[in-house]
Amino acid sequence: MVIPVYNDPAGVSDTLDSITQSVTQPATLEILVVDNGSTDDTRDVIRNYTQDHENVHLLVEDEIQGSYAARNKGIQHADGDVLAFIDADETVDDDWLETALQAMDEQNADYLGCNVELTLPEDTLVGRFNARTGFPVKQYLENEHYAPTCALLVRREVFEDVGTFDSRLISSGDREFGERVHEAGYEQGYAEDAVVYHPARTSFDALAKKNFRVGRGFCQKQRYYPDRFGNPGIPPTPSGDDIGDGDENDPDSTFTRLAFVFLSIAMLACRGLGYYYEFLLGEKRDDVPAPTS
Template sequence: MNEYSTHDERREEGEKSQEWDGEAREWPQVSVIVPVYNDPTGLRDTLDSLIEQTYPTDAHEVLVVDNGSTDETPAVAREVADDHERITVLVEDEIQSSYAARNRGIEHAGGEILAFVDADMIAEEEWLADAVRAFERTDAEYMGCNVEMVPSEDGGSLAERYNVRTGFPIDHFIENLGFAPTCCLLVHRSVIDDVGPFDSRLLSGGDREFGHRVRDSGRELQFAPEATIYHPTRSTADAILRKSRRVGRGVYQLRVFHPDRYDSAVPVALNPLPYLPPRPERVRNVDGWSDFSRREKVGFYLLSYARGICNGLGRLEETVRRRVRASW
């Protein structure tokens, strides 16, 4: 008997009497897909939290997809999978892309609902049950969950506090940007069958492109504020800016691969907007702005400016990469 036996026994006892809004119903089959690349600690934390889910054991599986890791990540995945039958380890090492890894998971998934979780997220015990209840109650086909950033106990650096305040406003993404990030996304299998899987060519922005395909198919994008999952904060400015640069590369790739949707009159690499200082009122929209010290306000503004510059540099970098490649 392992350390999770008590939780498993409790779930098994509860499977016979689950109710949805007072009505006894069967839980739908769910496949939780976790892509990972060189993150053994994050993967272990995520799998530990998924093992603890109260969702019926026989109604869900966890598919870990290693994207060609070069460290001990594959060993961690196999170690946990050896102890838990519902965890399966897959490999996608032909294409270096988290979206290719997710597609590999989709190919092997047996669930009618696909839940995508990144390999550094921490899920509450009731997360999957809460998410599926919301999914079924709203008759959703595409739904983002609530994401809360986890700060350090001491409050962390200025960069970490900035990341906590600006991290993942999922409701804003869904309502105003037309997609939910893949760190917290539930999709019905029928959606994949209709609009297709993720674009594995993309380094970044694949969640945006996929969400827009779903939206353009006439489906409603849903948000479940009651289903919460936790994301670790980026604790350094370097980590925040590296992500912005990667996002910038993805912006250019979206234009290249999907010009019908993302093309513009101004070439992406020459667009001056990312290099311009952000409007002060935009930065002041950060939650709790009035409580910040003057030093924090200046630091937050400079980080916002630096993020825009790195986004622009990412676009330029991808432009150069593709032109050099085309000239060979």
């Protein structure tokens, strides 16, 4: 299992607590926590877990800043035939991993997305909006052939064939990798009963920054893969409903719906700003290697 982390001691502690308590046979699970250049006490928190759990190991990726570089570091050091990826602020059901592995075998899948449920650390309007529009993993797999790296299992042979994640990308590297896997003909699956819990972003600033990164990431994909994603300068056409349905029993549902419309437009604008920021100011990263198998 590979868990990338950057400056999140509380998040990685929650995740490691959840993982180590949910695994019935700890010796069979190798947990690789990859610190991506944290400047706080994140690395010390991880070291404390390595002392208490023989199957928890600390890796460091200080050369390349980015979650995909951190995941690639984990891939390089992992020993298992199946690699599981989650994020450092998530928790899991007690039988999450066993359920996911069983689904992988039953579906004969080489690449498996899991069910991601968003939780509300605090009840804010932005948090509720994010929870409604968060991670429809099944739709991602059916329509775009990828699952987010916050809840993903991949057989090692897939990486050996198509290469690792593209660490040049600031965002959307999970989609680029998933589409590469699909184009190579590997079987992709989905495990509805394997649940991972991801905290929703509850502040406007946090959600805006995420959407800004997503916009930058799409422009980067066009820069590196124009044959697949189009030429830089022409952003993708928005698709889907990012608003969600109001609650008929909520007396403030009209206000909530209008607020969700505003937030949807605002987040789309943040993606556009990120896209054109990258288009005007970004450059190809020759210092970071392209994906290799």
